[in-house]
Amino acid sequence: MVHEWLLAHPGFTPHFTPTYSWWINQVERWFTELQRRRLERGVFCSLDDLKTALGEWIKIWNATARPFQWTRTADQICHYCDRISGPTHYALCRDFRAAVFRAQHPDPPPPASAQSRSLRPMA
Template sequence: MTGECKPSRNGANFLAFLKKATRPHTGKEIHVVLDNLSTHTTPEVKAWLEKNPHIRFHFTPVGSSWLNQIEIRFGILTRQSIRRGTFSSVNVLVKQIRDYINSWNEDAKPFTWTANSEENLTKVRLVQTNAKKLVNNNSN
């Protein structure tokens, strides 16, 4: 797991992280699964992707964070490391997060995706149907 804590969430920080995370895998095909946060699609990020065609972004459907594996990891990090913690400063919190990532990586095991594609598509269709109903109900 790779992670960084930054004081703000913006395109420049995301791009710097992306460059750092992909550097060890130069020349290899890399697939990055992302949510639809605007920092993931800034002009600078798009320009960098054009120069690095071996890196491909795949965006999860809006409202479907359960498809995003990082959301699962954030939940685990929160439950196992920071939820009931007391942190005297942001630096102490950041150290706790870094220590957790380092500890996780010492005995890292991949998550096993247990849902099949039909189950996933059924959930996506349900989200899309509910979103359409919501829009239709609010446009009258």
């Protein structure tokens, strides 16, 4: 389903975040702040109490919101990502881009003889 959507929207390119690099995603950073500043030591006796506390915290956050400041340069981050993910990241992106290209530029079907050869088990 996701693959079909991505094929229908060629302007979007997926970027595979290495497993231990959640900090790259800014949404994850925001949820970390929510966890640390509001939920970690909170006591909520009902779902309504929790909703109220979250709503109040979000209002305060939005009133004083500032963009997250990167403490590393783009080169330092890319070097780190290369070091921990290596060629796997690039292979996944390359393979996905190739699949999108093939879907957008289908080749004519191969001759029948070529199709039957491709289905034979390898010796």
